[in-house]
Amino acid sequence: MANDKAVILISGGLDSPTVLAYALDNGYKVYPVSFDYGQRHIRELQSSEDICNYYGVKLKKIKIDMTQIGGSALTDKIDVPERGLENIEKEIPVTYVPARNTIFISLAAAYGETIKANSIFIGANAIDYSGYPDCRPEFFNTMEKTLNLGTELGITDGFRIMVPLQYLTKSDIVKLGRRLGVPYRLTWSCYNGRDKACGKCDSCLLRLKGFMEAHDFDDIEYEAYPEFYSEYLKSNGKI
Amino acid sequence: MANDKAVILISGGLDSPTVLAYALDNGYKVYPVSFDYGQRHIRELQSSEDICNYYGVKLKKIKIDMTQIGGSALTDKIDVPERGLENIEKEIPVTYVPARNTIFISLAAAYGETIKANSIFIGANAIDYSGYPDCRPEFFNTMEKTLNLGTELGITDGFRIMVPLQYLTKSDIVKLGRRLGVPYRLTWSCYNGRDKACGKCDSCLLRLKGFMEAHDFDDIEYEAYPEFYSEYLKSNGKI
Numbered sequence: 001m002a003n004d005k006a007v008i009l010i011s012g013g014l015d016s017p018t019v020l021a022y023a024l025d026n027g028y029k030v031y032p033v034s035f036d037y038g039q040r041h042i043r044e045l046q047s048s049e050d051i052c053n054y055y056g057v058k059l060k061k062i063k064i065d066m067t068q069i070g071g072s073a074l075t076d077k078i079d080v081p082e083r084g085l086e087n088i089e090k091e092i093p094v095t096y097v098p099a100r101n102t103i104f105i106s107l108a109a110a111y112g113e114t115i116k117a118n119s120i121f122i123g124a125n126a127i128d129y130s131g132y133p134d135c136r137p138e139f140f141n142t143m144e145k146t147l148n149l150g151t152e153l154g155i156t157d158g159f160r161i162m163v164p165l166q167y168l169t170k171s172d173i174v175k176l177g178r179r180l181g182v183p184y185r186l187t188w189s190c191y192n193g194r195d196k197a198c199g200k201c202d203s204c205l206l207r208l209k210g211f212m213e214a215h216d217f218d219d220i221e222y223e224a225y226p227e228f229y230s231e232y233l234k235s236n237g238k239i
Numbered sequence: 240m241a242n243d244k245a246v247i248l249i250s251g252g253l254d255s256p257t258v259l260a261y262a263l264d265n266g267y268k269v270y271p272v273s274f275d276y277g278q279r280h281i282r283e284l285q286s287s288e289d290i291c292n293y294y295g296v297k298l299k300k301i302k303i304d305m306t307q308i309g310g311s312a313l314t315d316k317i318d319v320p321e322r323g324l325e326n327i328e329k330e331i332p333v334t335y336v337p338a339r340n341t342i343f344i345s346l347a348a349a350y351g352e353t354i355k356a357n358s359i360f361i362g363a364n365a366i367d368y369s370g371y372p373d374c375r376p377e378f379f380n381t382m383e384k385t386l387n388l389g390t391e392l393g394i395t396d397g398f399r400i401m402v403p404l405q406y407l408t409k410s411d412i413v414k415l416g417r418r419l420g421v422p423y424r425l426t427w428s429c430y431n432g433r434d435k436a437c438g439k440c441d442s443c444l445l446r447l448k449g450f451m452e453a454h455d456f457d458d459i460e461y462e463a464y465p466e467f468y469s470e471y472l473k474s475n476g477k478i
Binding site (some may be wrong): 062064069072092095097098099101102103106107110111113133134136138141142143145146147149150151152153154155203 | 279301302303304305307309310329336337338339340341342345346348349350352353372373375377378381382384385386388389390391392393394449
């Protein structure tokens with residue numbers, strides 16, 4: 001039986017703030033958690049903080065240095081690729097971080113146990129799970145069973161891993177978020193943590209495509225737009 | 240299909256060094272991992288190091304500060320109880336650390352991915368799983384499925400969580416370890432990390448009971464023996 005407390009995994013991108021807004025909209029008392037795991041786009045931590053401040057909720061920061069383990073472009077000195085939209089899907093990207101969601105959900109559950117929150121919200125979605133094994137529905141189902149066997153709160157109350165964006169595209173997410181009033185201007189998706197978003201990495205391309213397909217416009221600044229988004233802005237008289 | 244590389248979770252107590260010896264005896268190339276998680280009995284980390292030096296294998300140390308999360312006598316300022324042998328079983332102890340094995344196995348799997356080791360050995364056993372939910376066979380089975388859905392190496396090669404001591408009592412473990420030549424004098428089980436083992440905490444009591452039931456004698460020093468072990472030493476002319 002779910003109670004009304006929920007741990008929300010926050011990464012500062014488009015998705016997790018939408019999930020936070022969704023959980024609030026559904027009456028949950030929210031306990032956002034961010035992970036300082038040695039990611040290069042450390043800027044997402046500031047975005048997570050900004051989002052939580054916007055909503056007036058306290059952010060729990062958990063430090064787990066994944067560079068100790070390595071094996072990913074996000075934590076190692078491996079180049080983040082610029083693959084173009086057509087090559088993004090159907091393979092595990094170099095930005096995959098070994099067992100990341102297993103580790104993060106485990107830590108979120110440990111935190112949930114100490115505050116008696118038995119719902120864990122995570123912002124994984126359809127686009128992610130084409131490439132990342134730990135974003136697939138069957139992974140979350142089994143992870144939930146693992147928590148319910150391996151933790152005290154899981155045994156007494158049952159954990160529920162909530163993935164409300166699971167079957168949504170990025171444009172669906174943008175539409176949902178706008179309806180819920182998510183302050184997307186405070187979010188950050190770019191894999192390169194510079195002053196402006198690069199407009200070239202997988203994450204920037206998917207974000208801009210999402211806004212475009214939602215017939216919406218991204219509020220954050222880019223170093224340069226990819227061609228498809230420039231065209232879109234032009235055809236809408238924005239540039 | 241399992242390859243010959245194995246990540247071994249090492250905690251410095253009786254069990255995990257026995258598992259390390261068992262894996263070596265079974266022809267695995269071993270990659271021991273210890274967790275510096277803010278435990279009070281930090282001395283177990285030195286024991287882990289000593290054991291690995293003894294076997295001439297390199298120890299990978301992973302730091303994950305569980306005091307950030309709290310909720311356990313092992314990481315919080317909660318007193319470690321002295322319950323007596325008769326009260327140890329059948330309830331979740333205050334030394335339970337929320338989701339510890341889920342977190343540790345996730346991190347071990349992440350490390351395993353980077354070195355292509357798809358076996359993970361852990362020293363959980365029958366006595367532990369009477370009290371700790373994350374030491375039960377059904378937990379390990381589901382955790383293994385989670386890794387095989389949620390990680391790249393799990394998908395390509397399949398992870399195997401190996402729990403060779405699962406159905407052994409402490410005395411069975413002592414017998415197995417002696418046969419394999421485990422240097423138990425280098426191990427450390429006491430929850431209190433003082434110069435000598437306290438002889439009073441759950442962990443000391445179970446350890447001494449194990450040696451006694453194996454008709455063996457513990458090599459490490461104690462501040463004081465519990466009555467049952469003093470009797471045993473007397474009746475064997477040791478004191």
